[in-house]
Amino acid sequence: MATTPWYRSTLALLAATILFPPAGLALVWTLRGKIRTKVFASLLVAVIGIGELFLAYGMRMELDGSGMFPIFTFDRREARYAELERRQLSGVAPPPAASVPDSAPAEITQAQAAAPAAARPVASTANYWTNFRGPNRDGRYEEAPILTNWPSTGLPRLWKQPCGGGYASFVIADGKVFTIEQRRNKETVAAYDAATGKQVWINDWEALFSESMGGDGPRATPTYDEGKIYALGAEGELRCLLAETGRQVWRVNILEDNGATNLTWGMAAAPLIVDGKVIVLPGGSGGKSVVAYDKLTGKPVWKALDDRQAYAAPMVVTLGGKRQLIVVSARRVMGLTVEDGTLLWDYPWTTEYDINVSQPLILGDNRFFISAAYDHGAAVVELTPGGTGFTAKTVWQNNRMKNKFTSSVLYDGYIYGLDESILACIDPRNGELKWKGGRYGYGQVVLASGHLIVLTESGDVVLVKATPERHQEVAKFSAIDGKTWNHPALAGGRLFVRNEAEMAAFRIAAP
Numbered sequence: 001m002a003t004t005p006w007y008r009s010t011l012a013l014l015a016a017t018i019l020f021p022p023a024g025l026a027l028v029w030t031l032r033g034k035i036r037t038k039v040f041a042s043l044l045v046a047v048i049g050i051g052e053l054f055l056a057y058g059m060r061m062e063l064d065g066s067g068m069f070p071i072f073t074f075d076r077r078e079a080r081y082a083e084l085e086r087r088q089l090s091g092v093a094p095p096p097a098a099s100v101p102d103s104a105p106a107e108i109t110q111a112q113a114a115a116p117a118a119a120r121p122v123a124s125t126a127n128y129w130t131n132f133r134g135p136n137r138d139g140r141y142e143e144a145p146i147l148t149n150w151p152s153t154g155l156p157r158l159w160k161q162p163c164g165g166g167y168a169s170f171v172i173a174d175g176k177v178f179t180i181e182q183r184r185n186k187e188t189v190a191a192y193d194a195a196t197g198k199q200v201w202i203n204d205w206e207a208l209f210s211e212s213m214g215g216d217g218p219r220a221t222p223t224y225d226e227g228k229i230y231a232l233g234a235e236g237e238l239r240c241l242l243a244e245t246g247r248q249v250w251r252v253n254i255l256e257d258n259g260a261t262n263l264t265w266g267m268a269a270a271p272l273i274v275d276g277k278v279i280v281l282p283g284g285s286g287g288k289s290v291v292a293y294d295k296l297t298g299k300p301v302w303k304a305l306d307d308r309q310a311y312a313a314p315m316v317v318t319l320g321g322k323r324q325l326i327v328v329s330a331r332r333v334m335g336l337t338v339e340d341g342t343l344l345w346d347y348p349w350t351t352e353y354d355i356n357v358s359q360p361l362i363l364g365d366n367r368f369f370i371s372a373a374y375d376h377g378a379a380v381v382e383l384t385p386g387g388t389g390f391t392a393k394t395v396w397q398n399n400r401m402k403n404k405f406t407s408s409v410l411y412d413g414y415i416y417g418l419d420e421s422i423l424a425c426i427d428p429r430n431g432e433l434k435w436k437g438g439r440y441g442y443g444q445v446v447l448a449s450g451h452l453i454v455l456t457e458s459g460d461v462v463l464v465k466a467t468p469e470r471h472q473e474v475a476k477f478s479a480i481d482g483k484t485w486n487h488p489a490l491a492g493g494r495l496f497v498r499n500e501a502e503m504a505a506f507r508i509a510a511p
Contacts, residue, residue, distance in 0.1 A: 062215060062483050063213060064441060064442060064457060064483070065404055065405065065420075065421065065441060065442020065457060065485070066420070066421065066442070067213060071457075071458075071482075071483045077501075080162045080501060081164075081183060081184055083162055084162060084163070084164060084183055085183075087199050127172070127173035127174065127224065127491075128143045128172070128491045128492070129141075129143075129170075129171060129172045129173075129489050129490060129491035130171050130172070130173050130223065130224035130225065131171065131223055131224075131270070131272075132169060132171070132220075132221040132223070132270035132313050132487070133169075133313075133359065133407065133446075133487060134446075134489075134490075136315075137270075137272075137313060137315045137359055138359070138361065138362070138409065138410070139359075139407060139408075139409040139445060139446050139447055140409060140446075140447045140448075141446060141447065141448035141449075141453075141490040142448075143490070143491065143492075144493060144509060144510070145449050145509075145510040146448045146449045146451070146453075146490075146493075146508045146509065146510055147507075147508055147509065147510050147511070148449055148450075148451055148463065148474065148510075150463060150474070150475035150477070153477065154461070154475075154476075154477025154478070154479070154506075155461070155477065155495065155506035155507060155508055156506060156507040157504060157505070157506050157507075158195070158196075158197070158494065158504075158505040158506060158507055159196060159197035159504065159505050160197075160480070160502065160503070160504035160505075161197050161502065161503060161504075162501060162502050162503075163179070163181055163190075163498055163501065163502055163503040164181025164182045164183040164188055164190075164217070165181060165182035165183075165215070165216055165217035165500045165501070166180060166181050166182045166187075166216070166217025166218040166219065166234075166500065167215070167217065167218075167219045167268075167485050167486050167500075168180045168181070168218055168219060168220060168221045168222070168486065169221040169486050169487035169488070169489050169498070170221070170489040170496045170498065171221065171222055171223060171224045171229075171489065172194055172224075172489060172491035172492065172494075172496065173224040173243060174227075174243055174244070175193065175194050175195070176191045176192060176193060176194055176200055176243065177191070177192050177194050177489070177496055177505075178190070178191050178192075178222050178224060178229050178231075178243070179192075179221070179222065179498065179503075180218045180220070180221075180222055180231050180232075180233065181217065181218070182208065182209075182216055182217030182218060183204065184208075185206060185207075185208045186204040186205060186206055186207065186208075187204060187205055187207040187208075187209075187217075187218050187233040187234070187235075187237065188202050188203070188204040189202065189203045189204070189222060189229065189231040189239065189241060189246065190202045191229075191243070191246060192503075194491075194492065194494065194496075194505070197503070197505060200246075201245055201246035202246060203231075203239065203241050203246040203247075203248060205233070205237055205239075207233050207234070207235050207237060209233070209234035209235050209262075209266045211264070211265055211266065214265045214266075215483075215500065217234065217500070218232075218233050218234045218266070219234055219265070219266050219267065219268035219311070220232040220233075220234070220267055220268050220269055220270050220271070220313075221270040221313075221487070222270070222271075223270055223271045223272065223273055224243060225273040225295065227242065227243050227244065228240055228241065228242060228243055228249065228295075229241045229242075229243050229246075230271040230273065230278055230295070231271075232254070232267055232269075232270070232271055232280065233267065234262075234266035234267050234268075235253075235255065235262060235266065235267065236253045236254045236255030236256065236260075236262065236267055236282065237251065237253050238251065238252050238253065238254050238271065238278070238280060238293075238298075239251045240278075240295070240296075240298060249296075249298075250297060250298035251298070252293065252298050254267070254280050254282040254291065255267070255282055255284075257282070257291075257300075258282040258283075258284030258288035258291055258303065259284045259285070259286070259288060260282040260283045260284035260285075260288065260289075261283075263283070263309065263310070263311070263354075264353070264354075265311065265355075267281075267282075268311040268313075268357075269281045269309070269311065269312060269313040269314060270313040272313065272314045272315065272316065272325075273295055274316045274325070274338055275338055275339075276294065276295055276296070277292040277293065277294065277295060277301050277338075278292065278293045278294075278295045279291070279292050279314045279325060280293070280314075281309040281314060281327065281329075282309065283307065283308050283309030283329070283330075284303075285306050286306065287303055287304060287305065287306060288303045288306075289303075289304065289305040289306055289307040289308075289309060289329070290303070290304050290305050290307075290314070290325075290327055290336060290341055291303045291304075292341065302340045302341045303341070304336065304340070304341030304342070304343070305329075305334075305336075305341070305343065307329035307330065307331065307332070307334075308329065308330040308331070308354060309329050309330060310328055310329055310330045310354055310355065310356035310357065311355065311356065311357040311405070312327075312328035312356055312357055312358060312359055312360075313359065314326070314327050315359065315360065316338065317360075317362050317368075318362075319335065319362065319365070319366055319368065319383050319390075320365070320366045320383045320384070320385055320390050321365070321385075322335075322344065322390075323338065324336060324337060324338065324344055325337070325338055325341075326360050326368070328349065328356045328358075328359075328360060328370070329356070330350075330354035330356060331348065331349065331350045331354070332346045332347060332348050332349050332350075333346065333347045333349045333360060333368075333370055333381070333392075334346040334347070335383075335389075335390065343389070344388075344389040344390055345383060345389050345390040345391065345392045346392065347370075347381050347392040349370060349372070349379075351372040351373070351374050351376045352374040352375070352376070353374065355372070355373070355374060355405075356372055357372070357403070357404065357405040357406075357407075358370065358371045358372060358403035358404075358405075358406065358407045358408070359407040361407070361408055361409070361410055361415065362410075363380065363410065363428050366382055366383045366384070367380055367381065367382050367383070367395065367428075368380070368381055369381075369408065369410075369415060369428055371401050371402060371403040371407075371408060371417065372402065372403065372404075373402040373403065373404035373405075373420060374402075374404075375399070375402075376399075376402065377397060377398055377399035377400070377401070377402055378397065378398065378399070378400060378401040378402070378403075378426070378431070379394055379395075379396065379397035379398075380394075380395040380396055380397075380428055380431070381393070381394060381395065382395050396430060396431040397431070398431045400419065400424065400426050400431055400432075400433045401415065401417055401419050401424055401426050402419050402420050403417050403418060403419075404418070404420060404442055405442065405485060406418050406442065406443065406444050406445060406487075407444075407445075408445070409445055409446070409447040409452070410428070410447075411447050411450065411466045412450075412466070413427075413428070414426070414427060414428070414434065414466075414468045415427075415428050416445065416447070416452055416466055417445055418440065418442070418443065418444075418445060418454075419436060420442075421439060421440065421441050421442055421457070422436055422437065422438060422439055422440070423436070423437060423438040423440055423445075423452070423454065423464065423471060424436040424437075425467075425468050425471075427468070434468040434469075435468070435469075435470050435471050436471070437470075437471030438454070438462070438464065438471050438473060440454050440456040440457065440460075440462060441456050441457025441458060442457045442485065443455050443456040443457045443484065443485075444485075444486070444487045444488060446487075446488055446490065447466060448490065448508075449510070450465070450466050451463050451464065451465055451466055451474065452464040452465075452466050453488060453490075453495070455479070455484060455486075455487070455488045455497055456484065457483060457484055457485065458482075458483075458484065459478060459479055459480040459481055459482060459483075459484040459497075459499060460476055460477065460478050460479060461476070461477055461479045461488075461495070461497065461506070462475070462476045463475040463476070479497050479504055479506065480497055480498070480499055480501075480502050480503070480504050481501070481502065482499050482500060482501050482502070483499060483500065484497070484498075484499040485499070486498050486499055490508065492509075493507065493508060493509025493510075494506065494507060494508060494509070495507075495508040
């Protein structure tokens, strides 16, 4: 009687399936039997193989920015968290607890809050990228020229390392880069040495915002101002921390303090510091939608409006000769006085699911550009003075530029941005499409030295010439791995990028 070869035995098939599923799949089809049995066995082996990819190799499936197509990444999350914890234990202790009750930020006096910063003067002229998307929140880097002739291997990398989850970007000041991350069940504000990437300090609290489509973790980029970091978590925790040590100065939960419910995709608007105030957007009813806190004490200064908020960050701009706040809520764009939040004008801007994310783009003395996805499109709006405020009217509106969760930039009279997932250029005078090209996914765009720096959804960095003539890609290289929705940051001739799993810095300064 003929014996069955060892490689056709059940034991061999089981071992091959566990150790290397493709080999198990191949062995299935060497067995004698009916086709139906082999198909069933193949499906079983495939299920085991996919399970191994998820459980043993850290494979994750997430949706891309369209919400329709899967992105597969490999992230050993537990190993990454363990490395972050070892980093903390190896030389970076958590900052000391706050010296005042967390529940009473208003009890801190201005003198107490200001004293630690006074002990170490901050050279503010050396600090450039201290806000989300740059000094003016408009995605422009103008501190110094950048290198536009990149090596074939990409920009020189200074460092690369794991980080916690979430979608915040960086701010850079005092030789450090600051961001907010999700580390296990804690939101963590972290400071790193800009030159080496070494962790300097962390300040964390119990919080885990989880959303199945968008993903877990904090969204809002921290803000730096005069030696302090202002960080907002996805569930409304707002903390003022000393930038040198991470020590807490004051805290308040802006949702609890203003009787507001959280947004579907969490608090995402970076705090704005202006005239001694911290402007945040809790979206509370009863006149608690836009709120200003004293930046030194955390005491409320003023509260205004009843709008449900969205995901764009407030900005301070000059329009129609008036310095003002511009805020994009769930249903409108509006201008408010910096002093007390008085409404100066508004413009209806309703997007499906209340998803307004894109930052307004100031075009001149009295015009701005606004964009949204979900079949909404873009518009240029003009303000005309009238009475104590302004009248807002549409100059043009079309669907040529649909920024989803990115924002456009302005250069030499033309607008550049991601129309959904494809880079495009339009003429702001009439909305005419000049060109469309370059499938970069749902990434982010920065303007520097007449070029667009595109951080793609897959973690590539691309250099594109900012010209209305045509799409002209100059260079491209892989910077980080995995789904990347976080905005890049630039300062001191360095480019900083991150996503849900890792972060990196590159030298981009011109010679």
